[in-house]
Amino acid sequence: MTLERLHEHLDNLTLAEADAVLESHLERAATEERAYSEFLCDLLEAEVQARRARYMRTRMSLAHLPYQKTLEQFDFAFQPSVDARQIAELRTLRFVTEAQNVIFLGPPGVGKTHLAVALAIEAIRAGFGAYFITAHQLISDLGQAARERRLDRRMRIYLAPKVLIIDEMGYLPLDEEGATVLFQLVSARYERGSIMLTSNKSYGDWGSIFGDPIIATAILDRLLHHSTTVNIRGESYRLKERKKAGLLTAPGAAREAATTPTGWALLLRRSAHFSTGADSLAGRRRGGPITNALGDRTTMTYNSRGQRTTLLVWGDLACTFSASHYRRRVGRLCGVLPEAPGRGGHQVKATARDGVGQPAPGLRGA
Secondary structure: OHHHHHHHHHHHOOOHHHHHHHHHHHHHHHHHOOOHHHHHHHHHHHHHHHHHHHHHHHHHHHHOOOOOOOHHHOOOOOOOOOOHHHHHHHHOOHHHHOOOEEEEEOOOOOOHHHHHHHHHHHHHHOOOOEEEEEHHHHHHHHHHHHHOOOHHHHHHHHHOOOEEEEEEEOOOOOOHHHHHHHHHHHHHHOOOOEEEEEEOOOHHHHHHHHOOHHHHHHHHHHHHHOEEEEEOOOOOHHHHHHHHOOOOOOHHHHHHHOOOOOOEEEEOOOOOEEEEOOOOEOOEOOOOOOOOOOOOOOEEEEEEOOEEEEEEEEEEEEEEEEEOOEEEEEEEEOOOOOOOOOOOOOOEEEEEEOOOOOEEEEEEEO
């Protein structure tokens, strides 16, 4: 009868976890002859831990983090340009309590988003609200709200969390409307809430992002007034993992393989122009774009003695090269590179454009 009353009281007090573990704790207390205060402390501790876990799950869900990676998982040895002491200072979350900003700069794949997410998790654990969104999603959302005359109401979603993470700033240029709504958001959060921002562009290139150096200066003025900049220079983590998996050889070997009959050829993101001395490649001389096995219209244009041949690129992309802030990919050709008559190999030259129309450096194989 007493046990039933205990369950009823715990249920009325919404102590669900204490109610669930009550009997096991009673048995343990009786076996170990624990004091009443110790038994009660253990019971309430179980409830507190359960509530804490529920709180963390809810906060993590509301934060919309793309993944959960901690600072312990960051490989500082692989990225020596990252100052571990600077990250340790950020981990104290003083920047959150003082409404300061943190900007991570560097080429793709070096760990900018990892560090931003890890610090967001630290903030959530400390009881602060956080929200993650890419710059493209943010601008699209606020732009639509502005057109529908509900910008003020929508803006409150991005003003509420103590920490706002804006990822991938600069991968796509902004139009006038996008630059304006971003300026409004940054101004509204100025000295009220922290912004963590990741970008592959240096501050000097931000004028090209916004299309207007004046508004770029105004945004940077508010972002940088109370801020910490983490500038990362190093290899891509994705490239590291592919090397470890044996999907990528050293850069010198990759250049050599680009000229061998069954090697890997450099596949640029839009198109690639290969100049060799051979008359044909993969048995194709002419034709329009070919749809590959992935359903992409991924084609390569082959110039041979003034002739053009469109070639099929077969299979998925194997890895990513980072050269400056440009991206280049390696893909496998369907077919072989025949050896040119009277020559020991091919002169292969590849040029292309990345996703925002910037010319990427070429590669010439010997």
